Amino acid sequence: MNALSPPGISAAPLLRGENLSRSFGGGGWFGRGRPILAVRGVDLHLARGEALGVVGESGCGKSTLGRLLLNLLPPTSGKVVFEGEALDALPAGKLRALRRRMQMVFQDPYGSLDPRRSVGAQIADGLLIHRMADATGAAARVAELLRQTGLEPAHAMRLPHEFSGGQRQRIAIARALATRPDFIVADEPVSALDVSIQAQIVNLLADLRSELGLALLFISHDLHVVRHLCDRVMVMYLGRVVEQGSAAAIFAAPAHPYTRALLEATPSMRHPVTAAPLPGEVPSVANPPSGCPFRTRCPAAESRCAEAMPPLEAHPADASRQLACWRAAELA
Numbered sequence: 522m523n524a525l526s527p528p529g530i531s532a533a534p535l536l537r538g539e540n541l542s543r544s545f546g547g548g549g550w551f552g553r554g555r556p557i558l559a560v561r562g563v564d565l566h567l568a569r570g571e572a573l574g575v576v577g578e579s580g581c582g583k584s585t586l587g588r589l590l591l592n593l594l595p596p597t598s599g600k601v602v603f604e605g606e607a608l609d610a611l612p613a614g615k616l617r618a619l620r621r622r623m624q625m626v627f628q629d630p631y632g633s634l635d636p637r638r639s640v641g642a643q644i645a646d647g648l649l650i651h652r653m654a655d656a657t658g659a660a661a662r663v664a665e666l667l668r669q670t671g672l673e674p675a676h677a678m679r680l681p682h683e684f685s686g687g688q689r690q691r692i693a694i695a696r697a698l699a700t701r702p703d704f705i706v707a708d709e710p711v712s713a714l715d716v717s718i719q720a721q722i723v724n725l726l727a728d729l730r731s732e733l734g735l736a737l738l739f740i741s742h743d744l745h746v747v748r749h750l751c752d753r754v755m756v757m758y759l760g761r762v763v764e765q766g767s768a769a770a771i772f773a774a775p776a777h778p779y780t781r782a783l784l785e786a787t788p789s790m791r792h793p794v795t796a797a798p799l800p801g802e803v804p805s806v807a808n809p810p811s812g813c814p815f816r817t818r819c820p821a822a823e824s825r826c827a828e829a830m831p832p833l834e835a836h837p838a839d840a841s842r843q844l845a846c847w848r849a850a851e852l853a
């Protein structure tokens with residue numbers, strides 16, 4: 522453990538994304554149709570036990586990034602490295618074995634659960650697929666997982682509709698934990714829930730993370746949720762990382778104009794009504810603006826911002842943070 526790492530977080534990265542890019546489409550009839558560059562040149566690392574929040578408006582590439590890291594989608598370029606091994610170089614058998622160590626929790630637990638099968642059977646699926654238990658062992662593990670996620674083990678035989686939204690998300694978390702993963706991508710796991718339930722699920726994820734040493738990629742458009750759970754934050758805009766650093770530093774003093782606008786636009790307990798909506802709309806991913814992609818909505822934009830994309834560089838006053846803004850030094 523590194524002296525600078527928070528407790529429970531190891532220094533060696535469990536997972537790395539190197540210059541990850543992913544585009545969609547672009548082939549079209551007679552070569553027509555522009556490709557959509559959903560993720561562009563993203564580098565990231567995640568240590569065992571660490572929680573990284575990925576935030577940005579809808580369509581900024583957060584889910585695509587999560588799917589790339591889980592190897593559910595191949596990158597167009599770049600690579601994912603898990604415990605020092607590049608996933609694209611692994612033989613199929615080893616890749617299958619790795620699958621059990623990386624899991625996903627989706628936004629809509631009802632959509633991701635089969636309405637006709639008992640929740641216990643669905644939680645046990647991964648155990649049986651990966652041959653981690655026989656029927657008796659699986660039943661015992663399901664009971665343990667239900668207890669661990671705050672549910673009644675005796676309810677394993679019930680169907681998903683017999684549970685509330687928050688309970689269904691607990692079931693989805695139990696299912697993701699069944700195979701004892703090291704890494705979980707939680708994609709907007711509380712956005713579909715009542716505000717009163719959101720905190721309970723965030724607290725559950727926080728507890729499980731420290732109890733099990735899970736590395737967590739927590740995708741959310743809500744910065745305040747991320748603040749409570751994550752060590753570090755990555756802010757994405759049109760497929761690129763525009764600011765990243767420790768959650769504490771970014772929330773105390775957001776540096777990129779986009780991060781500032783996002784924070785101002787998020788209602789909080791302290792400022793429920795003063796939140797200002799973000800100006801304008803996210804430009805089309807298929808036809809992004811020249812230069813800095815945020816410049817068309819940025820209150821600090823000037824002519825040089827249209828010329829070239831600013832590189833992601835160290836914050837002028839805090840080397841532990843990075844941001845991509847031509848005016849970083851002046852705005853700091």
Ligand SMILES: Nc1ncnc2c1ncn2[C@@H]1O[C@H](COP(=O)(O)OP(=O)(O)OP(=O)(O)O)[C@@H](O)[C@H]1O
Nearest residue numbers: 545546557559578579580581582583584585586806
């Ligand atoms: N399978 C796909 N085929 C074509 N385009 C896709 C596909 N998946 C994602 N995209 C596009 O890639 C871009 C990024 O999408 P992505 O879902 O990663 O963003 P996001 O930030 O997670 O947004 P949201 O919060 O709405 O899920 C969007 O323009 C989306 O339409």
